[in-house]
Amino acid sequence: MxxxxxxxxxxxxxxxxxxxxxxxxxxxxxxxxxxxxxxxxxxxxFLNPANWPLLERLGVVDEILSLEHEKVTAFRISTFSGAEAAISFPSRNGRTLFGLGLxxxxxxxxxxxxxxxxxxxxxxxxxxxxxxxxxxxxxxxxxxxxxxxxxxxxxxxxxxxxxxxxxxxxxxxxPGKADKYVAFQTHLRGARGVKGNVQIHCFPGGYAGLVGLGGESANLCFVVENSHTTKKGISLEALLENHLYKNISLRESLKGSEIVGKLRSTYPVHxxxxxxxxxxxxxxxxxxxxxxxxxxxxxxxxxxxxxxxxxxxxxxxxxxxxxxxxxxxxxxxxxxxxxxxxxxxxxxxxLVYRPFLLAPFLRLSSTTSFPLRPLVDRLCGASGFLE
Structure with missing residues (x-):
């Protein structure tokens, strides 16, 4: 042995x-x-900019940057009520920290x-x-x-x-508590508006994340209530139409896109x-x-x-x-x-599970950048790589 x-x-x-x-x-x-x-x-x-110091210590940064990826420099979030905000990642000396869609x-x-x-x-x-x-x-x-x-x-x-x-x-x-949510993920081709940003879009009963991966590819993850997925034969098309498309911004981003990956799921989420x-x-x-x-x-x-x-x-x-x-x-x-x-x-x-609370948060952030600005700054870290 x-x-x-x-x-x-x-x-x-x-x-x-x-x-x-x-x-x-x-x-x-x-x-x-x-x-x-x-x-x-x-x-x-999605690789948050805060990962760069960790990846640098592992000695893999150059190899990672040689892979197909989308450079991400901003965060965008919206609700199905129409509230929306976009915040760029922190900058130093006129240069912006960046993450990757990878x-x-x-x-x-x-x-x-x-x-x-x-x-x-x-x-x-x-x-x-x-x-x-x-x-x-x-x-x-x-x-x-x-x-x-x-x-x-x-x-x-x-x-x-x-x-x-x-x-x-x-x-x-x-033993886990009964969770009311199921998570799904797939890959797309031809999603709109994914260049340079990572997105969170809220819809009734859940939320979705969208990020480009380089070229025409993108990753779509979303969480929906389990009660909406128990029907036999539930399809991605039905989930999109009945839930995700309730968010107009997300619907526009996905309009005309093609599903090119397997639909994966996991339960429970939490x-x-x-x-x-x-x-x-x-x-x-x-x-x-x-x-x-x-x-x-x-x-x-x-x-x-x-x-x-x-x-x-x-x-x-x-x-x-x-x-x-x-x-x-x-x-x-x-x-x-x-x-x-x-x-x-x-x-x-x-907040994302309670859009009625998130909407005023986003409206305030869209005019003053507070409180979303300091939150994004802290999550991105102060020592990431600059664009």
């Missing part, structure tokens, strides 16, 4: 970020991923290849069959493309998403937080449920939590102590790092 310092289950941004950071510190790392990259995933496909499949594949270059052993198409705590660490049996193979590690990181198998095996799967640390393990990214899917910051939370996990495990190795008490500092670091962003997500989430 091959042994590693750290075994990471899940090779999305959180898992790859942790793997790269740990490998650079000299630790042996195995990264286990059940899919084969590149693979599509339900995501808003396919998640391309980003994840790039990060995984970067982890391999750092010496991380990667197994794709590999479903973990069992997980057991043993003296001195963990034992994982591998299935699918590695039947009968097992690996062991001193520490374990669960980076396998919101419905984390690792969390379930560790007994951390909390999940309760779960314990993210314990004896010899940490959970990162969506597995730790550190984010709410409103402002398109899932990648930021994933990358940051992955790097924080690497810092905490490095300290645990140096102290020879992987107890829950030692690893508890990971939770405190995450709470400190994400405090403002989580509060902002809750505020924006409350």
């Amino acid at each position: 091959e042994r590693f310092d750290v075994a990471i289950v899940g090779a999305g941004p959180a898992g790859s970020s942790a793997a790269i950071s740990l490998a650079r510190k000299g630790y042996s790392v195995i990264l286990l991923e059940r899919a084969i990259f590149p693979r599509e995933k339900l995501c808003g496909d 396919r998640r499949s391309s980003l994840d594949d790039l990060l995984l290849r970067s982890a391999q270059r750092e010496g991380v052993q990667v197994k794709q198409g590999c479903k973990v069959g069992s997980l057991a705590k043993e003296v001195g660490g963990w034992s994982l049996s591998l299935g699918d493309q590695s039947p009968g193979e097992s690996v062991s590690s001193t520490f374990l990181i669960g980076a396998d998403g919101r419905n984390s198998w690792v969390a379930h095996r560790l007994g951390l799967a909390l 999940l309760p937080p779960r314990r993210s640390y314990g004896d010899g393990y940490l959970l990162v990214g969506d597995a730790a449920r550190v984010s709410e899917p409103v402002t398109g910051e899932g990648v930021y939370f994933a990358l940051r939590s992955g790097s924080l996990a690497a810092e905490v495990m490095d300290l645990a190795f140096k102290r020879g102590n992987g107890s829950a008490e030692q690893l508890a500092c990971y939770l405190r670091l995450c709470q400190k790092a994400f405090y403002f962003r989580q509060r902002a997500n809750r505020i924006i989430g409350a």
Whole structure:
């Protein structure tokens, strides 16, 4: 049985970020991923400017900018009542911070290849069959493309998403409250008005996000009430006509566009937080449920939590102590790092689901830029890349 310092289950941004950071510190790392990259995933496909310092530390900025993308320098939001506001990202010395509309499949594949270059052993198409705590660490049996193979590690990181198998095996799967919302995502060709901006459009019972991906491509994500999707044979066309098109701005943006991607969905949208640390393990990214899917910051939370996990495990190795008490500092670091962003997500989430509150907020912002201006400035960060 091959042994590693750290075994990471899940090779999305959180898992790859942790793997790269740990490998650079000299630790042996195995990264286990059940899919084969590149693979599509339900995501808003938006990189907030705040991600640039994290990506720069990972050494992947030039590669990311070489991928097909849409440079984003403004945020636009509207309600079905007609209230609308557009705010540019922060500027310094006449130059504007920028984010990217970028396919998640391309980003994840790039990060995984970067982890391999750092010496991380990667197994794709590999479903973990069992997980057991043993003296001195963990034992994982591998299935699918590695039947009968097992690996062991001193520490374990669960980076396998919101419905984390690792969390379930560790007994951390909390019963969720019944959620009234379902999230959908697809790709389009020919959407209007998506050059240079990321958009949120509210409609009765939900909201949609729209961002260009370079060329004629765009990503459309939207959340609707579950009661509207229970009818058998519900189609994207019906959802558009009966819900999204109630917002005139969104209808104009989608007019004449062509659906070119598979319609993906996930339920429930909102999940309760779960314990993210314990004896010899940490959970990162969506597995730790550190984010709410409103402002398109899932990648930021994933990358940051992955790097924080690497810092905490490095300290645990140096102290020879992987107890829950030692690893508890990971939770405190995450709470400190994400405090403002989580509060902002809750505020924006409350507004987009209540357009009667959002409309006056937007009308005020369209004339004075307050309070949307300081909120966008904080969410974008002060150290992103300039256009």
